[in-house]
Amino acid sequence: MALERLAFSAAALALANHVYCNRYEPKTAHNALLALVSQPILLVLLLGPKTITGLLLVNSVFFTTLALSITTYRLSPWHPLAHIPGPRAARISKLWAVKVGISGNRHRVLKDLHDLYGDCVRIGPNEISINNVEAVKSVLGPGGFQKGQFYDIFSDAKLGTSTLLGLRGDAHANRRRIWNRGMSTDSLKDFEVILAKRVALLLTQLDEFAREGRQIDIAEWFTYLTSDFMGDMAFGGGFEMMRDGGDKDGVYAANKLGVKLSSIIAQIPWLWPTINLLPSVQQFRLFARQRTKARIAAGPKEHKDLWYHLMDEDGHEKVKPTIAEVVGDGALAIVAGTDTSSLALATFVWCMLSNPDIYARAKAEVDTVYPDLDAILDAGKHEELKIVTACLQEVLRLFPPIPSAGARKVSAGDSRLIANRFFIPEHTQICLPAYAIHRNPKNFYPAPEKYDPDRWLRPLSDSEILNQAAFIPFSYGAANCAAKNLAWRELLITASAILKQYDMRFAEPEAGHWVDTIKDFYVTDAGKLKVHITLR
Numbered sequence: 324m325a326l327e328r329l330a331f332s333a334a335a336l337a338l339a340n341h342v343y344c345n346r347y348e349p350k351t352a353h354n355a356l357l358a359l360v361s362q363p364i365l366l367v368l369l370l371g372p373k374t375i376t377g378l379l380l381v382n383s384v385f386f387t388t389l390a391l392s393i394t395t396y397r398l399s400p401w402h403p404l405a406h407i408p409g410p411r412a413a414r415i416s417k418l419w420a421v422k423v424g425i426s427g428n429r430h431r432v433l434k435d436l437h438d439l440y441g442d443c444v445r446i447g448p449n450e451i452s453i454n455n456v457e458a459v460k461s462v463l464g465p466g467g468f469q470k471g472q473f474y475d476i477f478s479d480a481k482l483g484t485s486t487l488l489g490l491r492g493d494a495h496a497n498r499r500r501i502w503n504r505g506m507s508t509d510s511l512k513d514f515e516v517i518l519a520k521r522v523a524l525l526l527t528q529l530d531e532f533a534r535e536g537r538q539i540d541i542a543e544w545f546t547y548l549t550s551d552f553m554g555d556m557a558f559g560g561g562f563e564m565m566r567d568g569g570d571k572d573g574v575y576a577a578n579k580l581g582v583k584l585s586s587i588i589a590q591i592p593w594l595w596p597t598i599n600l601l602p603s604v605q606q607f608r609l610f611a612r613q614r615t616k617a618r619i620a621a622g623p624k625e626h627k628d629l630w631y632h633l634m635d636e637d638g639h640e641k642v643k644p645t646i647a648e649v650v651g652d653g654a655l656a657i658v659a660g661t662d663t664s665s666l667a668l669a670t671f672v673w674c675m676l677s678n679p680d681i682y683a684r685a686k687a688e689v690d691t692v693y694p695d696l697d698a699i700l701d702a703g704k705h706e707e708l709k710i711v712t713a714c715l716q717e718v719l720r721l722f723p724p725i726p727s728a729g730a731r732k733v734s735a736g737d738s739r740l741i742a743n744r745f746f747i748p749e750h751t752q753i754c755l756p757a758y759a760i761h762r763n764p765k766n767f768y769p770a771p772e773k774y775d776p777d778r779w780l781r782p783l784s785d786s787e788i789l790n791q792a793a794f795i796p797f798s799y800g801a802a803n804c805a806a807k808n809l810a811w812r813e814l815l816i817t818a819s820a821i822l823k824q825y826d827m828r829f830a831e832p833e834a835g836h837w838v839d840t841i842k843d844f845y846v847t848d849a850g851k852l853k854v855h856i857t858l859r
């Protein structure tokens with residue numbers, strides 16, 4: 324009788340836990356786990372019998388009831404997202420998203436799901452993905468939704484402030500105003516000088532490899548370039564990967580591991596405070612703080628860097644940003660501006676070598692626009708680079724460096740119809756995967772999966788589609804890429820310099836499939852891209 328009473332109480336407690344967690348989602352894993360593990364023990368202590376049998380019984384009834392109750396509700400027709408199709412495992416648990424995240428194939432999986440189920444797919448117990456251009460404006464544009472929990476992890480608890488990426492509402496608008504000033508046309512001119520020095524160093528190193536007839540991993544060298552440049556911008560230096568020919572201090576690797584872990588953990592953000600304690604996550608933060616001290620000690624730079632603007636050294640703001648905010652945003656610039664640009668450049672090279680006719684046309688255009696190599700670092704003629712720009716647009720369309728990003732969240736009481744088609748209830752997380760949207764034949768037609776820069780150049784016939792509103796490699800709305808214009812300059816300057824100076828070919832037959840190695844860890848990651856490089 325005592326055991327029956329215990330089992331009944333354990334089941335009732337499990338149901339109460341489900342109701343509670345459904346209403347108040349746990350914020351940290353350790354507290355939630357502690358609460359779950361301790362409750363059955365307390366129940367045995369309170370109700371007895373205090374025996375091993377009692378403990379085993381109460382635990383098995385408690386956890387089985389909890390699992391069954393959660394699963395039944397999430398699959399039931401009463402769940403607010405029951406009307407949206409999607410894989411059963413995804414509807415039951417976020418562990419599905421974690422598994423997909425670990426595989427690095429999130430972007431491909433989401434696209435396949437849209438091909439199978441249509442424009443709106445349920446990809447989590449409370450999460451959906453929408454592959455529809457109208458939804459881009461309604462979700463990301465004015466009056467859209469704020470960032471969801473995914474973005475909570477992009478802040479350093481020890482600094483006590485969030486980065487721009489993790490801010491919402493007015494706090495985001497205020498910080499973003501500072502970033503926007505930092506990315507004005509005048510500021511970009513200063514940044515170009517910093518960038519030009521780094522691209523010149525890249526060319527010096529590559530010239531040497533070309534003369535030696537060596538094969539190199541060009542993807543890795545682009546990472547060195549963009550890391551060195553972002554280090555200069557954010558902290559007045561810090562990386563010298565091109566000079567050292569690698570990541571001597573392991574800071575870049577620590578950062579990369581941090582982003583990778585974050586992208587997976589972001590699916591279950593309540594686990595983040597626990598993971599945050601890992602040494603590899605701390606190493607990059609330590610680097611940012613050390614570089615901050617060095618940057619402050621060094622004083623103003625000859626050419627204003629990003630730090631200058633983020634710190635509001637020219638005194639535009641009534642309330643000056645704190646050092647903690649600037650450290651966080653400096654680190655964000657490195658995370659957001661390194662692998663995005665380097666992946667785009669590596670993919671550009673891959674697309675050129677895979678399409679010899681287009682490669683030849685791009686080289687010819689650069690030769691016409693820049694007869695002199697010395698002028699190539701000047702962005703003034705970028706308007707004339709029509710073919711190279713189209714080649715890069717097509718790279719960003721087919722292989723967006725942030726292919727699926729994080730989700731936006733519908734706040735309590737804000738249920739609504741999106742794009743006049745999808746009724747989205749409160750508390751839902753909405754993902755808009757650029758990778759799938761860019762390959763949707765309703766947006767780019769014909770041959771949406773084909774690398775075809777000419778689609779950006781030729782006048783379109785009636786049957787052809789090129790929907791600019793569906794081209795969102797830099798996202799859309801108030802929280803789109805804060806450095807879009809800088810990124811375009813970086814891509815055009817580097818791509819033109821590489822086209823002008825070298826002939827390249829794949830060094831290994833496997834390189835023909837290199838794009839298959841691209842992984843979606845929020846920002847993309849890819850394998851080695853070995854090429855033979857010679858001077859033209």
Ligand code: HEM
Nearest residue numbers: 488656659660663664725728796797798802804805806810
């Ligand atoms: C080809 C290169 C780049 C691409 C494709 C790209 C793309 C993006 C995308 C899609 C977002 C939105 C992310 C999200 O909502 O989850 C974003 C945000 C951001 N990017 Fe970029 N980015 C690039 C280069 C850069 C560079 C060089 C910087 C340098 C500082 C940068 C700084 C930022 C920042 C600070 C944000 C956060 C903006 C906000 O939340 O208001 N990005 N970027």
